[in-house]
């Protein structure tokens with residue numbers, strides 16, 4: 001059960017070519033995640049959170065360091081394998097949604113299933129069950145341009161969850177949601193996490209959303225800065241998170 | 255300030271502006287090319303087999319004008335789509351609306367004028383290049399053709415200035431009408447096309463009626479004449495656009511509603527791509543179909559005229575080669591061809607007359623072309639009248655009977671004796687009388703070959719040496735000998751102008767067709783890049799993306815080709831009163847078209863792939 005699902009070792013990411021001005025977005029980040037874990041990532045804007053997710057999800061390549069997912073070093077995988085891996089094993093909720101504006105909400109959500117060759121008979125119930133959890137049943141036939149920001153975010157979440165992937169990478173999935181909708185999205189994720197042993201890595205600025213996690217990694221300037229575990233209730237964990245965030249704010253930390 | 259901002263962003267969009275300029279430039283160049291022919295009345299009248307050619311070109315100008323108007327409106331709306339998000343942004347920052355509309359007007363007009371200048375230069379260059387190439391290929395002098403034709407220049411400039419003025423106003427008006435929010439979201443908005451079953455049904459019925467009337471007019475062009483051409487024009491063009499407007503959205507909708515199809519693999523995306531810019535798509539496909547019809551039609555008509563020469567020259571001659579007094583080199587030349595039938599006849603020549611030996615003619619009569627009632631036309635037969643007298647003359651007189659029935663044709667046409675021997679009288683004598691004629695005896699060979707047009711080079715040489723012989727007999731310069739080859743050369747002289755026009759216009763229209771398709775792809779590529787990168791992010795294999803591109807473009811290429819080709823096949827009926835068999839060898843231009851179109855499809859797919867597919871998947 002306690003197999004490692006993700007093993008990140010000494011990850012570096014430098015933007016910009018050698019000749020240009022370079023920027024170190026990730027600076028030797030190392031951590032591991034066991035199967036079924038629910039990990040949060042927090043840190044100030046520009047800290048490198050999205051970069052970290054992109055490298056883990058194989059969308060971007062690391063400058064050096066290794067990323068192992070379920071024991072396989074993804075840096076050695078072939079292009080086609082990576083694509084298959086992303087479509088079957090990963091669910092990605094992007095910070096900027098990334099919905100296809102030429103497809104309806106329903107078609108957007110159904111796409112990962114279609115791509116995996118799931119039979120048409122099974123697609124509809126799967127889509128309907130996930131949209132019911134996220135409360136977006138009424139907009140299924142609309143196009144992305146005609147729905148609200150929060151609705152878009154939930155559609156993006158539905159698309160990432162619909163095929164019940166082994167690892168969900170979520171980049172601020174609750175950023176555009178009110179607290180009620182944020183809570184129901186988080187509960188959906190917890191449900192998946194507990195009932196389907198889906199591993200989840202969640203980037204968020206919202207302490208309340210973060211309190212659903214079992215463990216929080218704090219990142220600053222591309223480095224792992226602190227790590228806290230949830231020992232008691234969610235309420236207590238919420239308080240712990242707020243405390244750490246308060247330290248961030250204090251200037252003496254540098 | 256706004257102008258400065260706008261200029262700097264124009265620089266950023268340089269690639270897109272290049273695409274737009276390319277699209278406009280080709281259209282202008284082609285229009286000009288067409289006009290160099292259409293307005294050069296002297297050239298047309300001197301070189302056409304079609305009597306109402308001036309009128310045909312008037313109608314052609316009208317058709318091309320309409321297609322161009324559609325296309326230019328479509329192309330300049332691309333400019334609108336490029337700029338509206340940014341202009342909307344300026345408005346949220348406080349720019350006044352009338353400033354924005356003014357800016358849009360100026361920009362459209364400016365881009366149009368730039369394209370006009372480049373387009374004219376390209377048009378003159380193309381006219382010159384293509385005309386030179388064709389004249390060389392067709393061995394056609396083409397006197398009077400001018401690649402730089404002032405009145406065509408003026409027409410093109412005036413037409414496009416008016417058109418750009420109009421599109422500028424429309425662009426400005428369209429941007430003025432939209433709210434700031436619409437402008438900001440314009441890139442993501444789907445075209446709204448209503449598709450109720452009844453609407454589609456009525457649309458399809460109407461377009462079928464229109465096209466049917468047009469086809470009727472084309473098939474019966476011999477009776478309807480100029481009215482038929484006008485009728486075909488005003489029915490087929492709207493019919494063609496209408497068929498795409500009514501059927502295409504309906505079809506895509508139906509395909510999308512088929513869940514088994516839509517929810518399989520990447521199909522939903524492929525179909526979504528087709529549906530997203532449906533209004534543009536309908537315009538583009540209608541335009542492409544019309545251009546294929548015109549281009550392929552002109553090309554096919556041109557080649558038909560070409561094949562017609564062969565057919566027409568065979569109409570009056572059963573035999574392909576006549577060799578009087580054949581020398582060795584002539585005999586060798588003849589042996590080098592695939593001879594299917596060869597006959598020899600003896601004759602004697604004196605200073606007054608030529609005497610053919612009757613027994614030779616009777617024992618192996620030459621074939622002549624005769625028209626048989628009820629049959630398709632002329633067919634080769636042997637003369638049926640018996641030659642009971644001992645002496646005949648060709649034209650009567652001298653107390654002798656005239657040659658009966660087809661024998662007359664055999665001597666004058668098949669043996670071409672009239673032109674060979676100048677003023678000498680022609681006789682056919684029985685054996686004993688022939689003996690008494692005091693003249694040199696010679697031989698003439700008549701031959702038929704398997705494929706006349708395949709041996710044109712040899713036939714030309716034989717014709718030349720026979721001409722020398724004829725000049726020896728007549729003592730004069732001989733312009734044209736009798737016989738099939740001379741006839742062929744004469745007909746070719748008449749037809750080559752028409753063939754030239756057909757192929758010249760064919761190339762022009764097909765080039766424009768290619769540029770319209772290319773423009774459609776390039777102009778939507780920008781937005782597609784984002785979509786393909788999103789697909790990559792959710793883990794779509796590259797092979798699947800490529801497959802989607804192949805399919806999407808295949809449909810784009812397929813629909814207009816079908817419609818265009820049907821137009822062409824029916825349209826060829828228009829020439830049936832002037833071309834004997836308009837459909838002979840029609841497969842040549844059609845196959846050529848399919849091959850080139852297919853290659854073009856693959857090139858387009860490769861280009862599009864390079865543009866839209868993410869670098870690393």
Ligand SMILES: Nc1ncnc2c1ncn2[C@@H]1O[C@H](COP(=O)(O)OP(=O)(O)OP(=O)(O)O)[C@@H](O)[C@H]1O
Nearest residue numbers: 015016023025044045046047048049050051052095
């Ligand atoms: N493609 C890129 N090229 C150069 N620099 C980049 C690129 N993408 C991100 N950066 C820089 O890397 C740093 C980390 O970016 P990243 O997007 O990972 O931040 P983040 O932690 O997700 O921030 P936020 O919470 O605001 O989303 C930032 O300073 C950013 O400017």
Ligand SMILES: [Mg+2]
Nearest residue numbers: 049050095171
């Ligand atoms: Mg981020």
